[in-house]
Amino acid sequence: MKAYRTGLLALALSVAAGAALAAAPAPSPLTPQLIEAAKKEGVVHFYTAVDLQLAEVVAKQFEQKYPGIKVVVERNGSERLFQRIGQEVTANIHNCDVVNTSDAAHFVRWKKDKLLTPYVTPDIADNFAADQRDPEGYYANWRNTLSPIFVNTKLVSEAETPKSFKDLLDPKWAGKLTKAHPGYSGVVMTATFQVSTALGWGYFEQLAKQKPMQLQSATDPPRKVSAGEREVAVDGTEYLAFTLIEKGNPLKIVYPSEGTPMITSPAAVMAKAPHPNAARVFYHYIHTLEAQQMLVDQGGLRSVHKQVKEPSGRVPLSKIKLLPEDAVAVEREAEAIKRRYRQIFGT
Amino acid sequence: MARRRFDPSAPIFALFALLLAILVFLPMGWLAVFSVRGPDGAATLTYFAQLVTDDEMVRPLIVTLIVATSVSTLCTLVATPMAWLIARTDMPFARPIRLLVMASFVTPPFLGAVAWEILAAPNSGLINQVYRLAFGLGRSDRLIDIYTVYGLILAIANYTFPYVFILVANGLDRIPSDLEDASSILGASRWRTAARITVPLVLPAIVAGTLIAFLQAMNNFGSPAIIALPAGFHTMTTKIWSMFQYPPQPGMAAAAAVPLLAVTIMLLHLQRAALGRRSYAVVGGKGAQARIIRLGWLRWAALAYCGAVVSAAVIFPYIALILTAFAKTLTITWAPEGFGLGNFEFVFFEFSSTKPALWNTMLLGVMAATAGTAVTLIIAYVTSRQAVPGHRVLGFLATAPIAIPGIVFGVGLFFAYTHPPLVLYGTLTIMFIAFLTTELPIGYQQFQAAFRGIHIELEEASRILGATRLRSLRDIVAPLITTAVVSTWCFIFIAAIRELSAAVLLYTANTKVLSVVIYDLNENGELGAIAVLGLLMLAVTFAVVAVAYRLPRATSIPTSA
Numbered sequence: 079m080k081a082y083r084t085g086l087l088a089l090a091l092s093v094a095a096g097a098a099l100a101a102a103p104a105p106s107p108l109t110p111q112l113i114e115a116a117k118k119e120g121v122v123h124f125y126t127a128v129d130l131q132l133a134e135v136v137a138k139q140f141e142q143k144y145p146g147i148k149v150v151v152e153r154n155g156s157e158r159l160f161q162r163i164g165q166e167v168t169a170n171i172h173n174c175d176v177v178n179t180s181d182a183a184h185f186v187r188w189k190k191d192k193l194l195t196p197y198v199t200p201d202i203a204d205n206f207a208a209d210q211r212d213p214e215g216y217y218a219n220w221r222n223t224l225s226p227i228f229v230n231t232k233l234v235s236e237a238e239t240p241k242s243f244k245d246l247l248d249p250k251w252a253g254k255l256t257k258a259h260p261g262y263s264g265v266v267m268t269a270t271f272q273v274s275t276a277l278g279w280g281y282f283e284q285l286a287k288q289k290p291m292q293l294q295s296a297t298d299p300p301r302k303v304s305a306g307e308r309e310v311a312v313d314g315t316e317y318l319a320f321t322l323i324e325k326g327n328p329l330k331i332v333y334p335s336e337g338t339p340m341i342t343s344p345a346a347v348m349a350k351a352p353h354p355n356a357a358r359v360f361y362h363y364i365h366t367l368e369a370q371q372m373l374v375d376q377g378g379l380r381s382v383h384k385q386v387k388e389p390s391g392r393v394p395l396s397k398i399k400l401l402p403e404d405a406v407a408v409e410r411e412a413e414a415i416k417r418r419y420r421q422i423f424g425t
Numbered sequence: 426m427a428r429r430r431f432d433p434s435a436p437i438f439a440l441f442a443l444l445l446a447i448l449v450f451l452p453m454g455w456l457a458v459f460s461v462r463g464p465d466g467a468a469t470l471t472y473f474a475q476l477v478t479d480d481e482m483v484r485p486l487i488v489t490l491i492v493a494t495s496v497s498t499l500c501t502l503v504a505t506p507m508a509w510l511i512a513r514t515d516m517p518f519a520r521p522i523r524l525l526v527m528a529s530f531v532t533p534p535f536l537g538a539v540a541w542e543i544l545a546a547p548n549s550g551l552i553n554q555v556y557r558l559a560f561g562l563g564r565s566d567r568l569i570d571i572y573t574v575y576g577l578i579l580a581i582a583n584y585t586f587p588y589v590f591i592l593v594a595n596g597l598d599r600i601p602s603d604l605e606d607a608s609s610i611l612g613a614s615r616w617r618t619a620a621r622i623t624v625p626l627v628l629p630a631i632v633a634g635t636l637i638a639f640l641q642a643m644n645n646f647g648s649p650a651i652i653a654l655p656a657g658f659h660t661m662t663t664k665i666w667s668m669f670q671y672p673p674q675p676g677m678a679a680a681a682a683v684p685l686l687a688v689t690i691m692l693l694h695l696q697r698a699a700l701g702r703r704s705y706a707v708v709g710g711k712g713a714q715a716r717i718i719r720l721g722w723l724r725w726a727a728l729a730y731c732g733a734v735v736s737a738a739v740i741f742p743y744i745a746l747i748l749t750a751f752a753k754t755l756t757i758t759w760a761p762e763g764f765g766l767g768n769f770e771f772v773f774f775e776f777s778s779t780k781p782a783l784w785n786t787m788l789l790g791v792m793a794a795t796a797g798t799a800v801t802l803i804i805a806y807v808t809s810r811q812a813v814p815g816h817r818v819l820g821f822l823a824t825a826p827i828a829i830p831g832i833v834f835g836v837g838l839f840f841a842y843t844h845p846p847l848v849l850y851g852t853l854t855i856m857f858i859a860f861l862t863t864e865l866p867i868g869y870q871q872f873q874a875a876f877r878g879i880h881i882e883l884e885e886a887s888r889i890l891g892a893t894r895l896r897s898l899r900d901i902v903a904p905l906i907t908t909a910v911v912s913t914w915c916f917i918f919i920a921a922i923r924e925l926s927a928a929v930l931l932y933t934a935n936t937k938v939l940s941v942v943i944y945d946l947n948e949n950g951e952l953g954a955i956a957v958l959g960l961l962m963l964a965v966t967f968a969v970v971a972v973a974y975r976l977p978r979a980t981s982i983p984t985s986a
Contacts, residue, residue, distance in 0.1 A: 123934065123935075125934065129949070130776070130946075130949055130951060131771065131775070131951075134771075134775045134776060134777060135775075137777060138775065148777075149777065150777055150781070150934070150935070151777045151778070152778075152934035153778075153945070153949070154945060154948075155948065157670065158670070161669070161670050161673070162933070162934075164673075165669075165673075165843075165850075166851060166933060168843065168844075169843045169844075169848055169850040169851055170848065171850065171851040171933060173851070173933060173934055173935060174934070233564065259654075261667070261670055262670075262948065289657070291572065291655050291656075291657075292654060292655055292656075292657050293655060293950070294654065294948040295948050295949045295950065297949055297950060298948070298949065298950035301950040302549075302950065304754075305549045306548055306549045307546050307547070307548045307549040308548065325754065326754070327754065413672055420481065421481075423657065424484075424657050424658060425654055425657050425658065425659060
């Protein structure tokens, strides 16, 4: 199990990691005073790249648990959120309280730019392994998802179902593929980095010849395949696919044999959050077992919270070959990846 | 000779002119600065060089020209005969058809594009599904593919042809029938009269309509943003918008905006020349009732033709939106259990953006309409009465924004108000400025027409009796132009609530408006929610249009770029 470190060993590791870095603040408990102060603020602005409907469920459950604090969801693609926050900060606008994107590289950058505030909740300290959070406490992994291949089961027979990324280069898939855009989606940004590292950019050059339908958000390809607009999606979020399958859509997930990109989506409290107390209460809440289990059960996400139970019927993460993630490299190469992608795919 | 009394209106108007000039020219000035300023701050022409040499920039430019030319040609070919059929023949159901053309006119183009996505996506599109079902064809067969250049042309033309229609229909209304009668009396056949009298007289209106259609298509952002990106190409407007993604390239965006601006100004000049000729042609004013041509059995063919056009623009797209709004899953099934209220529930009870966006949209619409009506009322009055020295400047300032495409103005505003001294980015004020400025020409055109109908003698009488200008304005002019005030307000309101191209560059999370929310939802593939919000937007629009048309005097339709 790569991402899930359970048991004493992990605990010992994270304690050791915590001790080594004195800069990590001690976990802050959720005090009645904090909740009271949050209620006075009355609202928290949550910038997130998670699928809109799921984001609204998180908001609603939080509002039920903490009546008097409203959640305003600003849902956008990760890369768009990154650009928006940059624009707002330049204009000295501080509107965001808690941020979450599917491009871990953003958090590397934001931490460098001092836009985040270190804050650790007891849940993060106890239940999130050391490699799932910033050693200095500036951010912690909120959710994980994979970017596998999606197949419409009504349109593609079992025998024809592609097994790997390379299978998608077969001429028979020309005009039948769809994919999302790394200029918009953090999931696809990360996936593009991982796939290009594993298979080389030549893979994308050949893929472009198949004329895939270009979408923006990574939540869109599984939708378009469900609707039968295209037979196969090259990328997209696994979590939305689970939900779509459970709703009865003719969709199937294929974990490609080369390995599946895994995308971590951290969350953080903004340094200049306009509602600092509400931001902290909300940050507490989204890392609790209750919220994390909901993300998994209702949202189809993968959680790294140690006590979360994976529902049966989904392929467990331990059985899936994953492509390696490298947020620092993505941060460094983001611009080059986007430019290269534009040149290859034309948009 | 009596000593001239100090007229307090003069400095007020001067201040007005100054304010307008800042509104319009500050953003444009910044645009110019950014287009020639390199990253190091030194003057440079590299952005313009890149514009003509970099393939990434040249391709969108070519696509834009192809799209705009095709749309304007298509619109002219389709809408001119329609206008003639409705204005001059005994075609049945002319009034419902005219109303449906109006519906197309007020439909936001981005909403129309989404509806056409639902109708004509190559595989899941309803038209293609029906086509395959009807002919028993396989999955690879399709009648129409919206994700192509021609698909985009079609989607834009559906909501652009009303501009040609309205101009030509108004032109036909203005041709005095006596001229045509004279031709007939002198022995010319009906067709000869049409060819030698009617067509030449209405030709300026046709040319003007073609040019307006070209500009509408060229500066359209919403339709290509929805259709061109999945199809894998850019137009200039989407390319400019994409330059604000990370890492932003403001200088390149500013340079890319310049061709749009230049072409728009040039074509508007041509349009004025075309319409200018009309003015002596209609010296007779509106004469007797136009001669109605009897079509015989052909009138049913005519109806079929007009019906087909409004079906493509309004009836089918609206049906698609309604079906999608009520559909439970992503594929629209025709079984009754496939429909429900889930999307409405989501939009009105779960989606936290709905309420603030609705509030912002209404607030901005009311504010822009109210302020815009007030400002253009005063300017139109001043220019029509030539009341102050330099009134021409005011008139020019109120018309100038027509030459600035929404996305270009958005870029300019972004530069002007994102850094000191005036940081307005992220406020509703910047959106208000954008909406107000871009809608000024609509209001100005309306009031200019209205003031032409009120003779200056009435005010002169009032001035002679000792009233100040402001007072005669209030007591004499105001009551006479109430109708124009209400209709102008309605037009600006409708135009403001559908604005997307400037808003998409200027909004922040808590200044979102409906058009931007719909646009964001589209990127997420949430068609059900879009359909619900789109229908809501259309309902508000139609309610306001109904108010405007209930007014006693028929109002002319603004034809802005």
